[in-house]
Amino acid sequence: MRTTGTYEPITTLGETVRAFVPHPLPPVRPPLAPASHEEASRRAEMALARLSGVAGLVPSMDWLLYSAIRKEALLTSQIEGTQATLTDLFDDEAGLAVANTDDVEEVTNYLRAFRRVRDNLRSADGLPLSVRLLCDAHRLLLAGARGAGKQPGELRRSQNWIGGARPGRAVFVPPPPDRVPALLSELERFIHDARPGLPPLVRIALVHVQFETIHPFLDGNGRIGRLLIAALLEQWGLLPEPLMYLSGYLKQNQGEYYRRLSAVRTEGDWEGWVGFFLDGVETAASDAERSIVAIATLVAADRRRLLAAPRVGAVGLRLFELLPLMPRFTIEQVRQKLETTFPTATAAVKLLEELGIVTELTGQKKNRCFSYAAYVELLAGET
Structure with a gap:
C-alpha cells in the first residue's frame, strides 16, 4: 500500500492526537499508474472542449458566466451546509428581502473571492496563483459576522480537526499549524512546475486533495479548495471561461467525495480519487453543456416572440x-x-x-x- 504521509503526535485541548502530514506531490512509491487515468482524462478534456464550443450558441458570454458562476458559488456553499437558494441570490441582487440573509452573504462572499482570484490571474500585474492570493480570497470569503472570529485571510495558528466535538474523536486531524507554511510552499512549487509530467486535470485532482489535507485555514477550506479547481482549469487552458459548476457533482456525490479524500490519506488510494474526480469533470461539463443549450433555446424563443x-x-x-x-x-x-x-x-x-x-x-x-x-x-x- 502506498504511504501518502506521516503521523505526528500533538497535544491540543489537553488531548494527544495524531496529526497527518502529507508527503509532497506527486505521489511516489509507486507513482500514479498511467493506465488508471489516461482514458478518463482524455474523455474529461474532450467534454470541456465541447463545453467551450457550445458556448458560442449564446450571443453573450456574460449571460453564461452570470449563471454558471452563481451556480458554483451556491453549490459549493451548500456542500458546507448553507441553505440559500438561487432565487434567494437573485432576490438579494434585486434588492428584495430574503429570509436567510447570513447564508446569502456567504454565497455572495464566495462570488467576491472568486472574482478577486480571477481578476488577478487575468491581469498582467496581478498576483499569480499563490498562497498570498488564496489568503486574499479567504479574507473576502469570511467577511462578515460569521467569519469574524475565524482569522479571515490568515493561515491558522492553532490546531484544527475534522469531525467530532473534540480532537480525540476527530475523523481527521490536519498537520500542526507550524508545518502549514512549508507544506503550502511545496504545493505552490508543484502548481508552478514547468515540467509536470502529468495531465493537467490529474494535477488539479492532486492539488485539491493536498490543499484539503493541509487544511490551512480555520474555516472555509472546502470552498477555497474548490475555488482552486476552477482557477486552475482556467489558468491551465482547460476551460477559457468558468462555465462549469463541478460542485454540483460533488454535492450530489458528497458521501463518496469525502470517502475518496479520506482514502488517499488512509489507504494511499490516489487512483480512486483521480478516477472519481475525472468522472466528475466529464459529468459536470456535459451538464453545463446541456444547460447552455437549454438557455440558448429559451432565450431564442422569447426573442422571436418579442421581435414579432x-x-x-x-x-x-x-x-x-x-x-x-x-x-x-x-x-x-x-x-x-x-x-x-x-x-x-x-x-x-x-x-x-x-x-x-x-x-x-x-x-x-x-x-x-x-x-x-x-x-x-x-x-x-x-x-
Missing part, C-alpha cells in the same frame, strides 16, 4: 438583452441600467409582461418587482 410584437422598440430589446444578467429586477433598476426615464422603463417592462416573458411578483401597485420566470425556473432546477 407590433410595439417593440429599442428600449424593449435592450431590456430583454439584460434579463439573463438580472433575472429579478425593479423598474428603477431598469431605468438605471438603460439610462432612460422612469416612464420609458415602465413601458418596456409592461410590454415584456404582456408578452408573458416577465411576470410581476409582488401584486402591489408600488415597489413592484419582476422576474424572468422561465429563466429562473430553468436555472433553479439545476441547483
